[in-house]
Amino acid sequence: EADIYQTPRYLVIGTGKKITLECSQTMGHDKMYWYQQDPGMELHLIHYSYGVNSTEKGDLSSESTVSRIRTEHFPLTLESARPSHTSQYLCASGEMTGNSPLHFGNGTRLTVT
């Protein structure tokens, strides 16, 4: 089973609310990622981090922000949720070596009403 944990699993929230999606891993991985998965299945990289105090935006423009204060923790925050943010959010982590696979959490399914 995965050593990467996401909470909550499901979240229904009203427009304009601030939310934080939690992601933690116990493997000591330096690299962490956030992906957004749309209903058509495709994965889009929205944020990534190489280590503490390192964060970068991914390929898909996102109104979310991330922080990396501790190696094991990579939370994603939406300051003001909108219906267009409704999606599945997947967190992943990996070793620094390029040939290592990513480990994924079970995701947070967010619905903004």
Add this chain to the structure above:
Amino acid sequence: AQSVAQPEDQVNVAEGNPLTVKCTYSVSGNPYLFWYVQYPNRGLQFLLKYITGDNLVKGSYGFEAEFNKSQTSFHLKKPSALVSDSALYFCAVRDADSSYKLIFGSGTRLLVRP
């Protein structure tokens, strides 16, 4: 630029028959190639990878994949499908010179009918 294509949105096979899920890629350097599976309401699970060496790679749950450099393909295969193999399958590629960026294909839904 690197990219990966999964040309089939869905693959349908009967239980017991062999299955193939196709993947082609484009990278400027040497590729690291991966297959992942996603079951409903779960994250992606790693199945297998190709880094170097033998072109036929064996992975979890009886799956294997064949790396073909000339055709830039990395098709996923299984000799005998199970109903429980029904899931979403993602191919991914990473350029060996760009270790952070893993590019995923659009996914293929595999449906194995009894």
